[in-house]
Amino acid sequence: MKKWTLLLAGCTLLSRLSAQETFPVNGVADKREQCYAFTHATIVKDIKTTLQDATLVIRKGKIVSVGNDVSIPKDAVVINCKSKYIYPSFVDLYSDYGITAPQREARGFDFRAPAQLNSNQKGAYGWNQALHTDVDASGIFAVDDNKAKTLRDAGFGTVLSHQKDGIARGTGVLATLANEKENLVILKEKASAHYSFSKGTSTQSYPSSVMGSIALLRQTYLDAKWYKGNPTAEGVNLTLQYWNEEQTLPQIFEANDKWAALRADRIGDEFGVQYILKAGGNEYQRLKEMKATGATFILPLNYPQAMDVEDPNDARAVSLADMKNWEMAPAEAGLFEKEGIPFTITAADLKDTKQFIANLRKAIEYGLSESKALEALTKTPATLIGAYDKVGSIETGKLANFIITTGPVFAEKTTFLQNWVQGDKYDVKNDGWSPVTGTYSVTVKGAAGSKTYTLDVKNENSASIIGTDTIPAKFSFDGKLVKLSFGETKKSRSSIRLSGVSSDSSWQGNGVDTAGNNLYWTAAFVKALAETKDSARHKMPVKLGKVTYPFDGYGWEELPKQETILIKNATVWTNEKDGKIEGTDVLVKNGKIAAIGKNLSEAGARIIDGTGKHLTPGIIDEHSHIAAASINEGAQSVTAEVRIADNLNPDDINIYRQLSGGVTSSHILHGSANTIGGQTQLIKLRWGLDDDGLKFKGADPFIKFALGENVKRTTSQNNNRFPDTRMGVEQVLNDAFERATAYQKALAADPTTRRDLELDALVEIMNKKRFITCHSYVQSEITATMRIAEKYGFRVNTFTHILEGYKVADKMKVHGANASTFSDWWAYKVEVTDAIPYNAALMTKMGLNVCINSDDAEMARRLNQEAAKSVKYGGLTEEEAFKMVTLNPAKALHVEDKVGSIKTGKDADLVLWSANPLSIYAKAEKTIVDGTVYYDIDRDQQLRKQITAERTRLVNKMLAEKKAGGAVTPARPSFQVILSCGDHDHHDGLFTVDAGDEMNNTTN
Template sequence: MNRLQVYLLLFFLGCAQMSAQDYFPVNDQVKAKNNNYMAFVNAKIYVTPVQVVDKGTLLIREGKVVQAGKSVTLPKNTVVVDVSGKWIYPSFIDVFSSFGVAKPKKFSAKGRSAEYGPSREGFYWNDHIMPENDAIDKFTYDDSVAKSLRKVGFGVVNTHIQDGIARGTGVLVALNREDNDAVRILDDRSAQYFSFKRSVAKRQSYPTSLMGAMALLRQMYYDADWYAKGHVDTKDRSLEALNRNKDLVQIFAAEDKGNVLRADGIGDKFGIQYAILGGGDEYERVADIKATNAKLILPLNFPEAYDVSDPYAAAYVSLEDMRHWNQAPANPKILAEHGVPFSLTLHDLKSPQEFNDKIRKAIQYGLPKTKALEALTTVPSDILGKSDEIGSLQPGRYANFLITSGDIFEKGTILYENWVQGKRNIVNDMFLKDIHGEYKLVVDGQNFSLSIKGEPTSPKAEVKRDTVKLKAKLNYGNEWLVLSLVDGKENTSYRLTALVDPDDDKLKGRAVLSDGKETTFEAVKTGTIDKKKKEKGATGPNMVAITYPNVGYGYASIPRQETVLFKNATVWTSEDAGILENTDVLVKNGKIAKIGKDIKAGAAKVVDATGKHLTAGIIDEHSHIAALAINEAGHNSSAEVKMTDVLDYEDRGIYHALAGGVTSLQLLHGSANPIGGQSAIIKLKWGESPENMVYENAPKFIKFALGENVKQSNWGSYSRFPQTRMGVEQVFIDYFQRAKEYGAKKKSGAAYRHDEEMETLVEILNGERFISCHSYVQSEINMLMKVAEKFGFRVNTFTHILEGYKVADKMRQHGVGAGTFSDWWAYKFEVNDAIPYNAAIMHDQGITVAINSDDREMIRRLNQEAAKTVKYGGMTEHEAWKTVTINPAKLLHLDDRTGSIKEGKDADLVLWSDNPLSVYAKAEITMIEGAVFFDLEKDAKLREAVKRERNLLIDQMLTAKESGHKTQAPQQNKKELMHCDTGAMEQ
C-alpha cells in the first residue's frame, strides 16, 4: 500500500466515523456508521509501560482498542497500515490543567480587604469556598491550544477552574478536534479541587494567611457534616455541592513540599486521601512525603540557571535557590526511588513546548524511562479512577496513542501522529523521506557540496562551491524540496525544486538561475550525517548534597543525642542552688543525669569547661521567627488558627538564635486582632521537621492583643470593628459570652455545630488554654484582667507590658506574669511611658518576669538584654539570668521540663566562653535534649563549606550559560523580618 492509498483510506475512514449521537437526525449526508477495523502492524507497542510488544499489532475500532499484541487475528473488514520501524505509545494524560477554562479576573482592590465581607446569598459564608463551581459550565474547547498539547504527546487533560480554596469540579477532556463536546468530554465531574489560595476574583477579607486557609478548610468540613445531617433549615448550595462531590477524586493544589504535608494532614483529619499537586521540591522531605501515602502530581518547573556573570549580582542569589536549581531535576528520580507514586503535569511551565526538554532532563538526572511513561499514562489514569478507559492500550480503552520514530524520550525522536479517540492527528509526516546526508550537487554543469542536517522535521542545508560558503535556505514538506542558494562572491543565485522519490537516494528536479534560465539539477548522496547530537548538559551538573534543612548552614545529618560530661564549669543553675563553681554536669539520654564535682566520665564525651560558664538554654516567651505567617487579619477574632500550621523549619533565624544560646521559644500570632491565634511552643532543633520541633504535650496558649494595632489606628482602616479601645473590651465580652453558651450546649448532650473558634475559647474558660496578651497601657491591662475575672479565668501573661510598673500590685493579685522588653520605648505613641526599670519593679512586686525578643535580631542577644536588668533596677546576676531561662519556662508551664540545670530535666544547655551576661560572651555549644545543634568550631567550618559550595554552583551556572542554556536574572530571596504587625494589612 503506497502513501497516497494510506492517506485516502484514513480520510474516508475518518469521514465515515463522524459520530453525532445515533438519535440525532442527519440531513446533509448519508447516515452511515463505519464498522471497519484498523490495524497498525509491525510496530514496537507499549501496551502499558511494562508490557512491550516487538513487531506487534494494534487493532482499533470505533475509537477503542480491540487488541494489542504479537499475534492478533485481523477481521476481514480491516484497514491495515504497515508502520514497520515505528513505536506506539499510549497518549499522555495531564491531571492538573486549565485547558479551555478562562482565568477569573482579579477584583479591583480599593482599601483594606478587612473591610469586605461575603458577596453572595444562598452559598457558604466565605466567598473563597466555591465547590458549587463546575468547570464544565465554563469550558470552551480551543483546538489551537489542544494542538499544542497534542504536539507534545497529550491526548487527555483534566481541567478545572484554578481559583479559590474550594474550587469545584473538573472536567476530563479528550483532545479530539473532529468531534464535539458530547464525544470528547469523558467525565463532566471528574474530580473535586482544593487549594490554600484565596480567590483572586473575590474581595472577602478572610482568610489573609495560610493558617487562616487551613482553619477555613477544617471548619468547612465540619459545617458540611453538620449540614448533611439535616441540622440547617436554610439551603446552602456550596455545602450541598461539597457533600455531593465527596465521592469524587479529591485533588489538592499544594505546590510546595510543606503544603503537601499540610494538605495531607487536613485530609487525614477528615478521612480524605487527596491526590496532591506538588511544587518540585519534595525531594527535600521525601520520607515525610512517602508517609502521606498520597499520589502526587509533579510539575516539571525546573528553574533556569541564574546569570551569575556579574559577581555583585550573584551575591543576591541565596544558596538555597542555587541548590534548588542544581537539585530540582532529580525530584522525580528521588521520589521514584522511594516508591512515591506520581504523575507529571504541564502545570507551571511557560508553554507546552518546554515539556520535552524538561522530561529529558529528569531522565538525565536518573528518572527511569519506565517510571516517566507511567507518570504520563497509567498513574494519572489511576489517580482519576479511569484506568479502564485511558492510560494504556489494553482492550476496551480509548484508542489514544502516539506513533513515533523511536524512543519517545530520546532527543531526535519524531512524534508523527497523536490519535485521540480513534481520530488521527498528524504532528509530523510519517511518510516523509529522511533526506539527511552529504551530497554532490550539480547545477547547470557547476559542482557544489551539499550537507543536509539539523532536526529531522526541519532540516537545514549547508552548500559550498570549493571553499566558498553560499547562503542556503531549505524548505521540505509534502515530499517537495525547495532549495534557494545565493553566491555573494559571484553575485549569482539558484532556485531548486524537486519532488523527492522515496525509492531513490538522488535528489533531482528543476533549477532556475539568476538570469532566468531554467535547467535541471541533480544531487547524488555520498555519505550520511551522524544525527546523534550531544545534548547540552546531557549528564547534568553534579548534584550537591542535600542537608537538614536544605539551606545554607544545614547539617549533613540531623544531630543526635550524645552522652556528654561537662567538666569544671561555672554552672548557672537558675535554681535555689545559684551559681556553682568548678562543677561537672553529666548529660545522658537527653536528660541532665548528674550535677556535682569529680563525676566519672565512663563512656561519655568529655568537654573541658574550665573557665567557661554552663547555663540552661535561653527561652524566648515571645517570638515571631520560624513562621511562614504571623497574622490572620481577616476577622477581629482568629482563635481557630494555629501557628503550628505555619512553622518554617528552614528559617535561618533558628540557626542564628541557637548561636545566641536560645533553645526554646513560643511562636506567637501577631496583633492584628483582639483575639489572635493559637501559639506554637517549639525547641529549635535545626534540621528537624516541624512536627519534631514542637514540644510533646505542650501547654496550650493563645495570643490576645490590646492597643493601637487591634483598633487599626496605624493603617487607616475605618470599617472593621473594633475602632476604639472600648470596642476591644466589647469584643472580648461578646466572644466569651458566646463561648460560655457554646460550652453549655456542648455539655448538655444536645446536638451542636462544631465551631473551631468557639472550641478554642471554651478551652480558655475551662483553664485548658492560657492567654499571652500583647499590651501596653495600664487602662487596658486592668480591663482585660477584669473581663477574665468576670468569666472565671486568669490571664497567664502580659507581653510587652511596658506600663506594667504602674499596675504591678494589681497584676500580682490577679496572678499574671510578665514578658517584657528591657529598654525599648517610644517606637509608637502608647509606648511613651515606658521605662527601663519596668522589669525590676514588677520582679520586686513578686511577679514572674521574663525578657523576650519579639524580634529576630534581639533574639540573638537575649543574654545581653537580661543583663540590662542588673543596670536598671539592681537585680542580681542570677536573678537577671532567670528572666531568660526559668522565668519564661514558668510562664509557659514548662519549668518541670526545662529552664534550669537540675537533675532529670531536659539537657537544654549552653556553654558560654564568658559570663553569659557579658557582651563578650559567645555561645560555644548549644545543646537541646543532649544533641548539639550549634557548635562554634563547626560553625567556622560551615562558613567555609558554604563559600566553597557557592563557588561550585556559580561555576556550574556559568558553564550552563556558556553551553547555551537559558538563564534568569539574579533575584534576592530574602525572608521578611516578622513582628507583631506583619501581615496585619494584607489584602
C-alpha cells in the same frame, strides 16, 4: 533498501458519527465509519508490554485490536508504521484547559482599607466566598483547539481540568484533547474535587493567612458533617451540600510546597481523607516526610532557570538555597522514584508547554527512569482518576489515544509525528514521517549515458555528493517533493538540476544539465548515516550538590544525634538554690541532665572542656514570631480557631541565628491584629527537624489576646471592623465568652451540637486547659481584661509587653498573672509613652514572675544582654536578671519542670558561653537541645568556608550555563520576610523563605 511511505492525500479525517443526531447538520451528513490499521510498528502497550512489528486497528475512535497477528479489516486505511513507535497518549491530572481563568481582582486583607467582612456570592451559599464548591468544571468547559494543540504536541491526549480559584474549587472534568464538541470529549463530568490554601479571587477579608485557610478547611469539614444530619436547622446551604457530594471523588490538593504538602496531609488525616498532592518542585528537600504522607504527588516540571550572575554584586544577592534549588530541582522526579513515592507528572506551571518534553528529558538525565516516566504519564494518572478502562494504555476497547514517534518516546532525537485522540489524527511534526537522513545511490541518465553518484543527506535541507571530492549540493525534501542540484566538480556550479517525487522504494524524476539536456534520475537508499559524536552536546554525568536539612548553607547533611556529653570544670548557673557553682561538671545522658558535681566521669562520653567558660540553661523567648509562614489572621476580631502550629516554617534561618545566641525554646505567638487571636506554639529550636519535630511536646496550650491600638485600628481611617475603641475591645472579650458559655452548655445538653473551632478554644480557656498571653500596654485595659477573666472564672496567664505593668503590678499579683516585657523599649507609638526601663525590676520587686522577651527576630539573638539591662536599671542581681530569660519564662509557660534551670532530670537544654552570659563579650560556643548539639561555634566557622566554596561552585555553574547558550534569567535577590507582632500577611496560598545563608536580605 529503505521504504518510503506516503500517507494518502485522501486519508483525511472523517466526520464523527455519534449520538449527536440531536445536533442539526449544516450540509450533507457523512456516516462513514473511521477505521485505520497501523502496521509494522513497535507498539508500547504499557510499561510492561512492547510488541515488535505489530498492528493496531482502530474504529469509531476506539481500539479494536492490537497485536502481532491481527486481521486487517477490508475497509481499513492502512498506514505503514515501519520504524515508527506507538505509545499511549499522556494523561495530565492538573490542568485548567478549557476553563476560563477567573478575573483576579485586588484581593486579600489590607488593614489600611475597608474590609469585606461578608461573602458577596448570591444565592443560598455558605458564609465564605473562597469556598467554590458549586463550581462544576464540566458546565464551564469549552473545547479550545489552539490550547489543545500545545498539549497534544507534548504528547497529551487526556486532561483533568478544573478552575484554579479558591480554597475549595469544586469539581474537575476529565476530557480528551480532541477537537470535537464538548459532549464528545468529556469522559467524566465530575471526576475530582479540588482544594488549595489560596483564597484566589475572593475579596472577602477572611482568611488572610495560611493558618486561616487551614482553619476554614477544618471548620468546613466539621460543618459539612453536621449538615448531613441537620439540614432543617441550617436551612439550605448549597456550599455544604456540594461539599458533601464531592467527598466520594478523588481529592486533589494544590500544595505547591514541601511544608504546605505536610499541612494539607494533616488536614486529610484529621478527617479521614487521602489527598493527591500537587507539588511545587521543592519536595525533594524532605523526601522522608513526603513518603510518610502516603500520598501520590503530581509533580510539575517547571524548573528554575539559571540566573545571570556575571555581575558579582548580582551574585551576592542570590541566596545559596536558590542556587542549590536551581541545580537540584530537575532531580525531584528521580528522587521520588528512588524513594518509592508514587507520582504523576503534569505540564502545569510551565510558561510554555513546548518546554515539557525537554524538561521531561532533563528529569530522565537527572535520574528518572524512562519506564517510571511513562507510567507517571499514563497508567498512574489514569488509575488515580478511575479512567484506566478508557485511557492510559493501548488495549482493546480503550479510546484510540496514542502518539506515533520516530523512536523511543523519551530519546533526545525522537520526534513526535502524530497524536491520535479519540481516533482523530493530529499532526505534530508530520513532515518527519519519512526520515530523509542517510546515504543514497543516485543514478542520472541522459543522452550521453548514465552516471551514478553517492549522496549523503543530513536532513531535509542539507546534503552533499561524496566522491573524490565532497561537493556541496542544494537539497530540499518536504516529505513528497525532492529537489537536488550539484556540480560535477568544485569549479562548476549547479551543472545538474533535478526534481522528482518519492515513491514506495525510491526517488525518481527529471532534470536538466548545464547545457539544457533532459535527464532522468532515480535514487535508492543505501544505508543510514553513521552516528557522529557532537562534542558540543556531549553530556557529562550529572553531578549535584547535597540535600541538607534545612536546605541552606547552615543545614545538616545528616541530622545531629543525641549524645552522652560531659562538660568539665565550668561555672554552672543552675538557677536553683545552689546558684552559680564554680569548677563544676555536668553530665548529659539520653537528652537529660544526668548528674551535676565535681570530678564526674562517664565511659564513652564526649568530653567538653568548660574551663573558664559559663554553662547556663538555654534561653527561653516567651514572645517570638520566628519560624512561621504567617502570624496574623486579622480579618476578624476573634480568630481563636487558627493555630500557629498549622503553619510553622522549619527553614527559617532565625532558628539557627537564635541558637547562636543561646536560645533553645521560643514561644511562637499569633500577632496582635485582633482581640482574640490564634493559638500559640511553643517550640524547641531543633534546627533541621520538620515542623512537628520543632514542637515542645507535652507543653500546655496557649492563645494570644491583644488590647489597644493594634486591635482598634484607629490609625486607619478606613477601618470598618469592630471594635474601634478600647471599650469596644473589652466588649468583644465579654461577648466572646458569653457565646462560649452558651456553647459549652449546648454541648453538655446535646453532644451533637455543631462543633465550632473558635468556641472550642474559648471553652478550653474557661476550663483552664488553654492559657492566655495578652498583648498589653495601657493600665486601664489591663485592669479591665483581668476583670473580664475573673468574671468567667479564669486568669490571664501572662501579660506581654506590659510596659505600664509597674502601675498595676499589685493588681496583677492578686490576679495571678505573669509579666513578659521589653527591657528598654519605648516611644515607638502613643500607648508606650509611659514606658520606663525600670519596669521589669519594679514588677520583680512586687513579687511578679517577670520575663524579658524579644518580639523581634534580631533581638532574640541577644536576650542575654537584654536581661543584663535590669542589673543597671533596677539593681537586680545577675542571677535574678538571667532568670528573666530562662527560669521565669519556663514558669510562665508551665514548663519549669522540664527546662529553665540546670537540675538533675530536666531536659538537657544548655548553653556553653565563652564568658559571663550577661557580658556583651560573651559568645555562645555550644547550644545543646535535648542532649543534641545544634549549634557549635567551631562548626559555624567551618560552614562559612563551605558556604563560600559552594556559592563559588554554583555561580561558576550558572556562568557556564550562560556561556553554553542556555537560557538565563536576571539575577533575583532572595528576600526573607521577617514577621512581627503587627504584621498583616498578604496571603495567597503559601509562604516561603528563601534566604538561608549569610548573604540573605531581610525586610521588616
